[in-house]
Each structure stands twice: as structure tokens, then as C-alpha cells.
Amino acid sequence: MGLWTWLLFIYLILICFVDDVLSGRTSSFRRSEWPSTDIPLDSEAFVVPGGYNTPQQVHITQGDYDGKAVIISWVTESETGTSEVLYGTEEHKYEHIAQGTTTNYTFYNYKSGFIHHCLVDGLKYNTKYHYKIGTGASAREFWFQTPPEIDPDVPYVFGVIGDLGQTFNSLSTLEHYMETGGQTVLFVGDLSYADRYEYNDGVRWDSWGRLVEKSAAYQPWIWTAGNHEIEYRPDLGEISTFKPYLHRYVTPYVSSKSSSPLWYAVRRASAHIIVLSSYSPFVKYTPQWFWLREELKRVNREKTPWLIVLMHVPLYNSNEAHYMEGEAMRDVFESWFVHYKVDIVFAGHVHAYERSYRVSNMNYNITSGSRHPVPDKSAPVYIIVGDGGNQEGLAVRFSDLQPDYSAFREASYGHSTLELKNRTHAFYHWNRNNDGKHVLTDHIVFRNQYWASNTRRRRLKKHRKFPN
């Protein structure tokens, strides 16, 4: 092997394990972007399916703790219609039927359609199911694949999308994600940005539901609430928070013993996924605090080695946008994340991409003035994927000096994929939206925070349960 080949080899190794190298990179790349304006309502991207009262805005999410159920949701505009789901393992043959429920809401002068939610449970793992909603000529058919049984070594691919909105950049992110082979979306908050319209026009919730249907009807999206879901408008007489979001996007919170759909957990394949609410009380003794304390005790890394946390507001962020907004939650939860060796914390909110090294700042002390993040092998990697492409545009102003904790940052649109390979390794890639150029984006190999320690690896080798 020649000298140049060796140098290239060493360079590639360094790139792959960049999380262990303490020198951050700020990418100067700026993706050519479409204007940050929403797609017109009469666009093909929002097309209303033909026929009378035809189901639209179809989306599914996990329906239980372990992935043997889905919740199927959709909207009918003209009348209630049926909330039944016909389903089975063969196309056009539906052996089973599940009965759902219907709800609707008003928001100032907007009146929603009839919103249906139907729990389909008792499913087999690793099985393709076909389902049918609506009746007669207006019926529509879709399918989804259930995850493999919970197993520490089963491979699985998650996509991570945040702050999506409904611009042409949003559409590009969505279509690019659909090309990357993700099996489930981890969505880190800020969905439709309907609240940017006069009177928080719910018509833009409907168009967003139609925009994402091409993915969300076929694979679960795991929902996290962001600030654009709060919709607190006392000036319009709308004082209940998260009203449209909670009516439209349900979560399986009861199965993780949560008291609110805004924070909950699911287990899927080899991952334990915890969803937190940045905009609900979380300080000591609040319901979310009590719930998270108990949920972290329920995590079993022998079954689900990958511990992933989703939230909207990032705890580490070196962009001027939303700078330090996550400090309060960091103060409350960071020590738990380190204690339980969380692998990755995904957040959105900042409309850019940033990945941290493994750092913690638990010695912060308001009395002594100690306040420095330090490298910490037990700490999670914090990743901001608020770059879905909404109408507010990119957050292009990073702090001039890249802080030591920041590994990579770039103000472009995109999404991430997390490929869990087995209990010890995962491939992670940030995918900048396709712009026809071959450009290096961010990728690392994650070593599992629980299983990658030497003692456990040696034990595995000794018992020959797992190669290498």
C-alpha cells in the first residue's frame, strides 16, 4: 500500500470517528434554496383526493409501547362517515376490522373536518399490513410494515426530521427522506406553521396533512410538539394550548404510563425512544419530571440498547437563533441523561444543523460561577435537525467562534438517518437536501453508550453470543 493510500485510509478513519476528535467544523457551504414561502394551496403537493368525503391527511403512528399496534388517523371534510379501518396481510383482502373514534374542533373562525383516529392492535411483528379507510368509491387503501420484535441486535433505520413546514424546501426534505430508506420518522416538533397565518388558519393544518401523507400514511411518524403547536391566542378567545395539534396528532402516551400525550415513550426494534415536551412544565415535582424519572428506570439496555431522546428545544446550540432557550431543561434533565448514558438527544427549533461532541455541564453552579461544558464519555451526543425547510428560513448566524462542544454545524436544509446495526454500532448521516452536487455532509459511527464498554464487549465475546 503506497503512502498516499495510507494517508487516505487514515483520513477516512478520522472522519468516521470524528465524534472522538475535539475540533469542530463550521461548514461554509450554503445550499441554493427556494424562497422561504409556503407552497400555494392549489398546488399538486396538497391535492385533495377526488370523490365525496374521501379520507385525506392519512397518517399513522405507533399505537403501543412495543410496536405491535398502530394508530391510523385521517380527516373527512363533508360528513362524519365511518371511523372503521379494514386491514389484513393480503392486498385487497381484509380479514380484520377495527373501530375508531371521531373528533373535531374549532379555532376562532376555522372549523375542522371530522378527524378520525383508529387503534389497530394485536399485530404480528415484521409483517406487511394493508389497510382500507372510507367507503364505496371514496375508499382508499394503504399499507405499512410492522417493526421487528424488540431485540438488541435487530437492525432498523430511523429518519429524523424537524421544523418541516410546507415550502418547496419542506417538500424537498420530505422527498429526499423518502429516498433514503428510513422505516420510521422521529419528528422533533414544529409541523405545519399554520400559526403563522392570520387567525392561525387551520386550512394550513389540512394542507400540511396532505403534504406529508405520501410518507406518513405508510410508516409511523413519532410526534414531538414544538412551539408552533402551542397556538395560545387569548386575543382570539383560544386559551387552551396545543388545541389543533392534540386533536390531529395522537400519541400512545398511556402505554408508557404518561399522563399527557405531549410526553411519552415507545420501544421499537432495538431502540427506546423518549419524547419530551419543551413547552410543558418539567421542573422538579411536575408530572413530566416524575414520569421521566420513572421511564428512565424502565429502560432495559439488554433489550433496547439504543436510548434516544426527542425534544424540540436543543440543550446545546451555538446558533444565535434560540440561543440558551434550552438551559432550563438542561439544568433539570442533563444529569439524568448522563447517568443513564443516553445515546443521542435529537432536537429541532433552530433552523440549521448542528452536532455536539459528548459533553456535559453538570458542574454549573450559580453560586460559585463554575460554568464550563467538559468532555464526558457518559454524555449523549446532541443533534439539532431543525432544518426541515419551513417558511421562517434558515438560521444562518452561528456564533463567530465555534465552541469546543460543537462538532459540526451548517445552515442548510436536510434531515438525518440513524441506522441501528446491532447492539454496539449505528451509522448516522445528516443528509443535506439533494441539490445535484456531490458534497460532503456529516456522518459518524455511533458506538452504543451501554454496550460499547470494554467489559460488556468482553463478556459478549466470551459467551459467543455476538461476533466481535
Ligand SMILES: [Fe+2]
Ligand atoms: Fe420551534
